Amino acid sequence: MKCHNAKFSIGQVVRHRRYSFRGVVFDVDPVFDNTEEWWLSIPEEVRPRKDQPFYHLFAENDETEYVAYVSEQNLVPDTSDEPLRHPEIDEYFERDENGILRERDPILH
Structure with a gap:
């Protein structure tokens, strides 16, 4: 498989x-790295390339927070500047002086 x-x-x-x-985004896989069952559970007409x-x-x-695994083809940048409420964000990230999310020191979490 080619790596992009x-x-x-x-x-x-x-x-x-x-x-x-x-x-x-808190982690990136260069190519699909989940189970075959997960991939096959996606309807074929919208199943992403691996x-x-x-x-x-x-x-x-609007209803809940969770962890998602999403293909690049299904994502676009969010430019809304609306705050995120997911409880794990503050554990892994901090905002810099420009409001950009930066990873916290891995030793600290």
Whole structure:
């Protein structure tokens, strides 16, 4: 499988292209790295390609917060500047003087 450069970076806020949720990237897999059952559970007509980056997100929608695993083809940058409420964000990230999310020192968490 060919490895692609990731379009989004750790700490970047993104939105799902099709579904109503958004989140912050906390890890990136250069290609699909989840179970075959997970991949096959996605309806074939919207199933993403495996040969692209996949992102681990602290995600949220109007009702709840959760961790999501999303293909690059299904994400777009979120430019809303709306705050995120996922409880794990503050554990892994801090905002710099420009409001950008930066990873906290890994030794501290």
